Amino acid sequence: MxxxxxxxxxxxxxxxxxxxxxxxxxxxxxxxxxxxxxxxxxxxxxxxxxxxxxxxxxxxxxxxxxxxxxxxxxxxxxxxxxxxxxxxxxxxxxxxxxxxxxxxxxxxxxxxxxxxxxxxxxxxxxxxxxxxxxxxxxxxxxxxxxxxxxxxxxxxxxxxxxxxxxxxxxxxxxxxxxxxxxxxxxxxxxxxxxxxxxxxxxxxxxxxxxxxxxxxxxxxxxxxxxxxxxxxxxxxYPAKPKRKPQPIRKGLAFLAICDGQVLLQRRPDSGLLGGMLMPLSSDWAEGREYVVLEEAPIGADWKHVGQARHVFTHFALHWDVYVANLEQKPDLEGEWIKLEYAMEAGIPTVGKKALKLV
Ligand code: SF4
The missing domain is CATH 1.10.340.30 (Hypothetical protein; domain 2)
Structure with a gap:
């Protein structure tokens, strides 16, 4: 004191x-x-x-x-x-x-x-x-x-x-x-x-x-x-109170790729990463198990390519990333961005971590 x-x-x-x-x-x-x-x-x-x-x-x-x-x-x-x-x-x-x-x-x-x-x-x-x-x-x-x-x-x-x-x-x-x-x-x-x-x-x-x-x-x-x-x-100095360990939330990212382009969706304006372009994703939650087929936005041959990890202020995210190469663009909302330009498209760091796995 x-x-x-x-x-x-x-x-x-x-x-x-x-x-x-x-x-x-x-x-x-x-x-x-x-x-x-x-x-x-x-x-x-x-x-x-x-x-x-x-x-x-x-x-x-x-x-x-x-x-x-x-x-x-x-x-x-x-x-x-x-x-x-x-x-x-x-x-x-x-x-x-x-x-x-x-x-x-x-x-x-x-x-x-x-x-x-x-x-x-x-x-x-x-x-x-x-x-x-x-x-x-x-x-x-x-x-x-x-x-x-x-x-x-x-x-x-x-x-x-x-x-x-x-x-x-x-x-x-x-x-x-x-x-x-x-x-x-x-x-x-x-x-x-x-x-x-x-x-x-x-x-x-x-x-x-x-x-x-x-x-x-x-x-x-x-x-x-x-x-x-x-x-x-x-x-x-100073003797700050110890921080509690951060909770871990888990989720699945889905990178739908067609004709060298990846589908990104803009998040709602309010809330975490509001207004930012991000890969398609399941929700993020603590302690639940995900079944890929149930969470995927469309039926496709989704392949696991790795896990993107990111630390937010109040939680850490473990995001398992799946990729599907599609013959046709599905009828899903979002923006198709050429893969080579995706990193420059204004995607937040956590989204880039997922894209880097492709
Ligand atoms: S202010 Fe910081 S750097 Fe300067 S003497 Fe004190 S402890 Fe050392």
Whole structure:
């Protein structure tokens, strides 16, 4: 639980913000959506569209993975008005591979709202009204794009501050939930005038120095003030509650192939992988056995070619993949896509895993 007390934060860590900014001025990562500290010090601010787009993409993924998607989106849709005017299917196709497809739907919905406004919202209250924008994204966009005096707190920043101030969970879900609130409150006390650079510096520190398993304290700007380092056990922070093992759902994928084309069906707009093209499938459920003939969309000579495995947020999928080469296209709903183009058709990663088995 908490070792430091709240009223002493400012005095205990009074140099922490400046130490971090001094480090960031020299070590800031160059990222395509980011302005250098030198430019920001001259009073420039980044394009809020770039900041918002990057923050939505970076949720649950890494900078190297998200960067090509960010560049592709800007190439296709240089302004938020362009993105708002795009076809939803095109947005979903370009998003494929970033996961969490509800986020892509919200991104497009949000672009349409933004395109109808006179200016990009520049207060936390206004940002929070946007579709898909919660406390973290509003604080990230608010600080980075507008230098609002707030600090975003995600898992990486929680870890770094947990170590700096030795705020840790007691191993229970309730204890960690309380301490996360404590961390969020304490970070706000550290926010300096250069709040955008401070937010990005914390992100860089968490990504490059204060990493989960092997924090590199010797090159850390907070090595003098960090309480976990003084204790000698930074890796022990934070003590999060253990996750329960994920349930496994099983199902069958059916790749109907005819004339070098595979049949894909678009999923309903709402729900998991909503609006995405996917191979034909049985339902996915825990603990039931499947009989191929009963689940198959048509009678054919279905051959088992392997199992695609994928981990979603709340469950893991074991998807047995069957292929049938058909002489004629059956009367089934869907889109026939040439096999060599199927991987580029905007299919989510789990669908690609099944297709790779062909
Ligand atoms: S001194 Fe070590 S544990 Fe503390 S913030 Fe820096 S890298 Fe993390």
């Amino acid at each position: 908490v070792n430091a007390n709240s009223s002493s934060v400012k005095s205990d860590f009074k140099n922490a913000s400046q130490d971090l900014l001094y480090w960031y001025d020299k070590m800031a990562r160059r990222l395509p959506w980011r302005l250098s500290p030198d430019n920001r010090k001259k009073g420039e601010l980044p394009d809020p569209y770039h900041v918002w787009l990057s923050e939505i993409m970076l949720q649950q993924t890494t900078v190297p993975h998200a960067t090509p998607y960010f560049l592709k989106f800007l190439d296709l849709w240089p302004t938020v008005q362009d993105l708002a005017a795009a076809e939803n299917e095109d947005v979903m196709r370009e998003w494929a591979g970033l996961g969490y497809y509800a986020r892509a739907r919200n991104l497009h919905k949000c672009a349409k709202v933004l395109a109808g406004l006179d200016k990009f919202p520049n207060t936390i209250e206004e940002l929070l009204k946007l579709p898909g924008v919660g406390p973290y994204t509003s604080a990230a966009v608010g600080s980075i794009a507008f230098d609002l005096p707030v600090a975003p707190v995600d898992g990486n920043i929680e870890r770094v501050i947990s170590r700096l101030m030795t705020i840790s969970g007691d191993g229970s879900a309730a204890g960690w939930a309380e301490d996360k609130k404590e961390i969020t409150a304490r970070v706000q006390e550290l926010v300096p005038a250069r709040s955008g650079d401070f937010a990005q510096a914390m992100m860089d520190l968490g990504a490059t120095v204060c990493t989960p398993k092997t924090p590199n304290c010797m090159i850390c700007p907070w090595v003098e003030s960090c309480l976990a380092k003084k204790e000698g056990n930074p890796e022990d």
